[in-house]
Amino acid sequence: MRYIYNQSTDPAFNLAAEEWLLGNDSNEIFMLWRNEPAVIVGRNQNTLAEIDESFTRKRGIPVIRRLSGGGAVFHDLGNINFTFIQNATPSGGLDFQKFTAPIQAALGHMGVECAFSGRNDLLIEGKKFSGNAQHFHGGRVLHHGTLLFSSKMADLSGALRVDPEKYRDKAVRSVRSRVTNISSHLPVPMEVPEFIERLMDYVSGSAAGEDMSLSREEADSIGSLANERYRTWEWNFGSSPAxxxxxxxxxxxxxxxxxxxxxxxxxxxxxxxxxxxxxxxxxxxxxxxxxxxxxxxxxxxxxxxxxxxxxxxxxxxxxxxxxxx
The missing domain is CATH 3.30.390.50 (CO dehydrogenase flavoprotein, C-terminal domain)
Incomplete structure (x- = not known):
């Protein structure tokens, strides 16, 4: 398995990185990454029905569509995203617990007990800190999830505040949950960089210490894909259902x-x-x-x-x- 710590915080680049690695790298992959403040909407959602357009526009918060389904979420630098890419076909169905199990084990090793719940969530003491989604392509599966560590959720809560009566469509709607930050439950306090390092060390095992960066050639190709798709209105808004x-x-x-x-x-x-x-x-x-x-x-x-x-x-x-x- 290839282990990547993608240190970019550009949400368009990071979502493009997932797509590019899914289609162009034959390795099985585990990647950690973070985004600057952004709203990330699901593949099957009506973007304008999920956001407060005025709030995001006035604050310059990017709104970007991802490859996978599920609901809209907001990211900031207090949220860590993890990605698994492995060989799999849709005939095997969606298996969220397979990919969240290593995360649960890593958190348990740090003294935080958590549980899988519902379709795709991880909870601490009944509160959500991780939502997960999957996308299949070309005999491969992309699984990604969020890990709220020290996210300032209140700062961006207005970005997802919208009147549901304005939009009539068949798009997938987001479901809001009671949430918590991992940092509030750690027996020994730590900052985001240390948490990322410990999480990567636990999941990667003997691979810890190897070069985990994207190559210059990979970054250039990913940047081109980000410009062609993830920075465009046509993808982020225009591809919404009628x-x-x-x-x-x-x-x-x-x-x-x-x-x-x-x-x-x-x-x-x-x-x-x-x-x-x-x-x-x-x-x-x-x-x-x-x-x-x-x-x-x-x-x-x-x-x-x-x-x-x-x-x-x-x-x-x-x-x-x-x-x-």
Missing amino acids: YNFEKRTRTPGGLLDVCMFVKKGHIQTVRLFGDYFGVRDINQLEGLIVGSKHRRSALEECLADVVLEEYIKDVNLPVFLDCLF
Whole structure:
């Protein structure tokens, strides 16, 4: 087995690293890595239905789709991610306990007792500290999980705060759980670097001390994949399942009801209802929106030269855009 300590904290690079290693390295792999603050959504989720778009945009928090299913989570440097890549086929089914067992054993060795629970979680004293997911490709399985060690969860909790009534779709929804940090349960305090070292030493055994970095050539290829997929709107938002969006907003010009149908990230239909006033036909404004990406910057661009007050009195572009997310 190859053991990798990926010291990048760029979430797009790190998710690309998993995909690249899954498809290009024939070794069985165990990898540890961390992300700067980011929201990571599941493969089968509607990204906008999982996040507070305003919160993430204003704080510059990247939102990135991963290969595996499951729900949306937020990462920060107090969360350690682990990845196993092994030979396997979907016919064998999902086996989360096989890959979480070494983690449980390592934590037990550090004096922290934990238990596997439900479909894919690890718990300490009934509280979740690890969620896990899997993805099969080309006779290989990618298993990855989170390990909340000293995560500042409250700092990013607003990133996943969204009104569930706005989005009507068949996408997988996230489930919130009571969570805890591993550091709160350690008999002897330690910082993240020491925890990572001890975890890697335990899992890797005799391989501890070997070079565990990615090669320059691997890093270059992974960086290219990150740019081609994991940094793109098309992957992170545009590949969401089709959805209906409905939102009612009290604006300075009156009540505005927005009803949209979005497919492949592009607005297919839109209706703007409400008790607002305007001197121009609202159908003209709706027509300008149809075909745009359901993305704030794209809508801002297509409406940049429109005098919105002619359609909806006392409503400017920033206010109107807030109504569309």
